[in-house]
Amino acid sequence: MPDASHGPVARQLDVAIVGGGLAGLYAIHRLRSQGLRVRAYEAGSGVGGTWFWNRYPGARCDVESLEYSYSFSDELQQEWQWPERYGTQPEILRYINHVADRFDLRRDVQLNTRIVAAVFDEAANQWLLETADGEKIEARYCVMAAGNLSTPRVPDFPGLGSFRGKWYHSGLWPHAGVDFTGLRVGVIGTGSSGVQMIPIIARQARHLHVFQRTANFSLPARNAPMDPVRERNHKAEYPARRRAAADTPFAIAGHAKPTKSALDVAEAERNAAYEAKWQEGGSISYLYAYTDLLVNKQSNDTASEFVRNKIRATVKDKRTAELLAPKDHPIGTKRLCLDTDYYETYNRPNVELIDVRSDPIAAITSTGLRTEGGQTFELDAIVFATGFDAMTGALREIDVRTSTGAVLRDHWEGGPLTYLGLMMSGFPNMFVVTGPGSPGVKTQMIASIEQHVDWIADCIGHMRREGFERIEASSQAELDWVHHVNTVADSTLYPLANSWYMGANIPGKPRVFMPYVGGFDRYKRHCDTIAARGYEGFKLSKQKTRVGP
Numbered sequence: 001m002p003d004a005s006h007g008p009v010a011r012q013l014d015v016a017i018v019g020g021g022l023a024g025l026y027a028i029h030r031l032r033s034q035g036l037r038v039r040a041y042e043a044g045s046g047v048g049g050t051w052f053w054n055r056y057p058g059a060r061c062d063v064e065s066l067e068y069s070y071s072f073s074d075e076l077q078q079e080w081q082w083p084e085r086y087g088t089q090p091e092i093l094r095y096i097n098h099v100a101d102r103f104d105l106r107r108d109v110q111l112n113t114r115i116v117a118a119v120f121d122e123a124a125n126q127w128l129l130e131t132a133d134g135e136k137i138e139a140r141y142c143v144m145a146a147g148n149l150s151t152p153r154v155p156d157f158p159g160l161g162s163f164r165g166k167w168y169h170s171g172l173w174p175h176a177g178v179d180f181t182g183l184r185v186g187v188i189g190t191g192s193s194g195v196q197m198i199p200i201i202a203r204q205a206r207h208l209h210v211f212q213r214t215a216n217f218s219l220p221a222r223n224a225p226m227d228p229v230r231e232r233n234h235k236a237e238y239p240a241r242r243r244a245a246a247d248t249p250f251a252i253a254g255h256a257k258p259t260k261s262a263l264d265v266a267e268a269e270r271n272a273a274y275e276a277k278w279q280e281g282g283s284i285s286y287l288y289a290y291t292d293l294l295v296n297k298q299s300n301d302t303a304s305e306f307v308r309n310k311i312r313a314t315v316k317d318k319r320t321a322e323l324l325a326p327k328d329h330p331i332g333t334k335r336l337c338l339d340t341d342y343y344e345t346y347n348r349p350n351v352e353l354i355d356v357r358s359d360p361i362a363a364i365t366s367t368g369l370r371t372e373g374g375q376t377f378e379l380d381a382i383v384f385a386t387g388f389d390a391m392t393g394a395l396r397e398i399d400v401r402t403s404t405g406a407v408l409r410d411h412w413e414g415g416p417l418t419y420l421g422l423m424m425s426g427f428p429n430m431f432v433v434t435g436p437g438s439p440g441v442k443t444q445m446i447a448s449i450e451q452h453v454d455w456i457a458d459c460i461g462h463m464r465r466e467g468f469e470r471i472e473a474s475s476q477a478e479l480d481w482v483h484h485v486n487t488v489a490d491s492t493l494y495p496l497a498n499s500w501y502m503g504a505n506i507p508g509k510p511r512v513f514m515p516y517v518g519g520f521d522r523y524k525r526h527c528d529t530i531a532a533r534g535y536e537g538f539k540l541s542k543q544k545t546r547v548g549p
């Protein structure tokens with residue numbers, strides 16, 4: 001535990017921010033504009049978070065870039081030009097670096113600095129953060145902007161250390177890139193990152209083995225160069241479009257709200273609607289075909305089967321097609337992938353799909369990989385597209401505690417407990433951006449990031465104006481909110497999938513549905529109401545020390 005009484009004098013801040021991705025950068029901008037002394041600490045050697053780390057081939061956003069961008073500055077959104085419908089990783093990183101320069105954010109970002117501990121000193125009423133190098137930082141408030149998908153997970157296969165080839169994780173990709181030309185490559189994992197990289201690696205590799213445990217639904221992205229007319233029209237009404245987006249469940253505008261159940265129309269009409277959405281590309285459009293695709297299994301079956309039939313029509317080898325056609329979860333209940341030629345890639349002679357559900361990977365060997373059933377694969381390179389310890393991983397890696405004995409890892413032992421995904425009871429003056437219990441990962445995330453940072457900044461502004469020293473979520477409000485999050489999830493099909501929303505990809509992680517799926521629009525209204533009612537469910541105190549339960 002850091003101890004303020006020893007070592008060099010700690011840096012004094014109003015707000016310490018953990019993370020220098022889209023959330024951390026906007027938090028600097030917004031909080032600094034209120035005259036606060038802020039500083040963000042970022043483990044990486046550059047800003048950008050997700051877009052700094054995930055440099056694998058084919059990495060790009062799957063929300064259109066005219067939407068997946070900051071809205072806080074109209075000048076910024078008018079002047080920036082996205083060359084394609086969906087920005088590539090290098091393009092998004094270029095954008096984030098532009099934002100850092102344009103708003104002079106870099107002077108308040110400390111790179112190459114990992115926060116390892118954050119301890120709330122009850123007597124001094126402040127957070128004491130410690131970096132991996134032993135630097136100490138004292139701050140009245142702590143804002144966790146450490147990311148939901150920022151803790152890469154390499155599965156614990158025996159023998160990885162003995163592998164004589166090279167291995168990579170999609171979320172820790174070498175900056176110089178990787179040339180797979182002429183190599184025998186194994187990609188493990190077929191989630192969003194796998195689906196994006198597989199078509200590109202297949203074009204380079206001598207042979208590509210794809211090791212699939214669970215098939216995921218993927219829809220065509222229909223990426224294309226930016227249409228200048230579309231861009232002009234969008235920009236002409238940008239503020240109105242942003243407001244319209246805030247009034248939708250996924251914080252994405254431009255899709256007519258569905259009015260009918262999938263079961264209210266004849267099969268031919270329904271399939272024609274799905275076909276139109278399939279041709280249009282994008283995931284929101286498809287899930288918006290009918291009102292009940294995420295709440296009614298029978299309705300969802302029609303949308304799921306349409307995509308399965310597309311896979312069967314595309315992939316020539318029947319066995320491979322059946323393996324690729326997901327049957328263990330309703331479409332949309334796991335993160336829906338967007339691709340360019342993913343299913344077509346399996347028609348290439350140098351690509352082979354291996355089902356590691358029926359015959360799991362037993363070990364990595366010095367020359368490749370072995371399954372429990374005794375199959376062996378000779379590989380020159382292995383790519384782990386195995387995802388992240390999602391939503392709670394980054395915070396659990398930090399030793400978050402209070403001087404009176406509360407420990408965040410213990411508080412979250414049975415699954416993450418938060419009030420609104422914004423604060424945890426027992427941990428005063430610590431805010432989380434898009435934390436578990438918020439709709440963040442189920443939305444266009446930059447909208448959620450801005451909404452959270454604005455709410456936090458307004459809350460701190462309110463406290464300073466009114467002379468409050470500390471704010472904390474009440475334990476009852478936290479319990480009620482977690483109950484509400486679960487009730488809402490249980491009224492949908494989401495819990496039917498073993499997804500990272502549930503922690504299902506991490507052995508031993510509690511199975512709790514983590515995101516709030518009641519919709520961005522409903523959630524934002526709720527957060528605004530809570531604030532307008534004087535921060536209902538939060539305990540605000542003018543004294544520096546704890547009062548009451």
Ligand SMILES: Cc1cc2nc3c(=O)[nH]c(=O)nc-3n(C[C@H](O)[C@H](O)[C@H](O)COP(=O)(O)OP(=O)(O)OC[C@H]3O[C@@H](n4cnc5c(N)ncnc54)[C@H](O)[C@@H]3O)c2cc1C
Pocket residue numbers: 018019020021022023024041042043044048049050051052054059060061062063068113114115116145146147148149150193394398433434443444445446449
């Ligand atoms: C491959 C991929 C594609 C995605 N595509 C989309 C998309 O199309 N649309 C969408 O809405 N969202 C997408 N996302 C989600 C994406 O994470 C968010 O959109 C957004 O980038 C999150 O920003 P953030 O700042 O909250 O977190 P991050 O970008 O994850 O940044 C968090 C930062 O905190 C740092 N950090 C963590 N712990 C510490 C510590 N202890 N000390 C110091 N620094 C720390 C990390 O190094 C990281 O740089 C995608 C995610 C991935 C992985």
